[in-house]
Amino acid sequence: MAETEPERMSTRAAFADALPELAARHNVLVVDTDTGSVKPAPGMDYLNVGIAENAAVGLAAGAEHCGRRALVCTFAAFSVSRAFEFIKLDIAYPRRRVCVVGTHGGASGGWLGPTHHATEDLALMNALPNMRVVVPADARQAVSLLGQCLEYDGPTYLRLGRKDSPVFAGLPEPELGVPQEVRPGRDLALVATGPEILATALEVARGLAAAGYDAQVINAHTVDPEAARAVGRAVDADCRWLVTLEEAWTSGGMGAQVASALGARGIRWLPLGVSGFLPPGSHGALLEDSGLTAGAVLRRVLEFVDHP
Structure with missing residues (x-):
């Protein structure tokens, strides 16, 4: 892990x-x-x-x-x-x-x-x-x-x-186009791309565990449509909720590709990313304003799974 x-x-x-x-x-x-x-x-x-x-x-x-x-x-x-x-x-x-x-x-x-x-x-x-x-x-x-x-x-x-x-310690050697499960889980899948976002996903998974949810975390280091199909195959068979996290606009990004690949399974999807243009500011402040910090993501995910 x-x-x-x-x-x-x-x-x-x-x-x-x-x-x-x-x-x-x-x-x-x-x-x-x-x-x-x-x-x-x-x-x-x-x-x-x-x-x-x-x-x-x-x-x-x-x-x-x-x-x-x-x-x-x-x-x-x-x-x-x-x-x-x-x-x-x-x-x-x-x-x-x-x-x-x-x-x-x-x-x-x-x-x-x-x-x-x-x-x-x-x-x-x-x-x-x-x-x-x-x-x-x-x-x-x-x-x-x-x-x-x-x-x-x-x-x-x-x-x-x-x-x-x-x-990250314990992160396997990457292979182009092959997603990495960095934390196993069955209830929901957190698919993340990029350093800050993967760190957030791991912290959110720990918070979800405390709330009684078993969260799988997948590192999507390759995010094109072909790789998204591989992510779809890596998502646990019992997964009920999909959450994608990216430091990018969600329209057409990694999450859209993964959701498309998983569409036939009927899993509910929560796309999290950057919305709109960002003003000048520190990187950390911009991620916070975009709701991509661990606390903000955890709140959004808990609302998502608790309110069908």
Whole structure:
């Protein structure tokens, strides 16, 4: 069973530390958009094209067409919106082996405000056929899943957080597309994606246990429609209630994919995520305002299961 460790480390920092070795090992061209998240190193093919996300995606797609794997590092808010057409037509449509890395995912842009918050990225990337959409649960999983994205025979989107976030003990090694049951349970399933949200789900499960409910917790580190079908298979056969938690707009996000996969089972569903645009503020305050803290989620879940 996974537990939150005292240490914290951002998935972006773990990515930055691991990228030079992994890029050299897999012969990857790294295209940066002046994010400050990439540490160029000897043996790593690196290009910084500046704040030009469209050009970065097109360049990476062209390199892959010529036989090179490629990675594009951007701010999530800019890759999924400003460069969406290029990701759609240059990467997803021809199934290019390009990994698009979006930093500052969710509300982790904090005080930078709605221009830098990326709460629409899961829905937009999930809409693209062929795209694997990946949200590591912690810094360790970020490194493992980065390596798997660089080996994957197709396009991937890797969402990373900006600042220090929870790290988990007892979390199994991730496998792209395969959800992880991190706490068994039969009454209801809490399906969570991302570090802060998984930590919240584990705390909520303990609160539900005190109230007499046996809660299963599933880490959905891959959140695209194909992975959602795997989540559906992982939900306990006796589950009566489904709760999905994500640091994203719920329309089209992870929860919508999982609920669709489970639709035939008739399980009642409570989607929890970000609603509307967020003002500038600390990451923690924005999660609290969105009702994604453990106390707020526990109250919502208890109301949900107690009032059919």
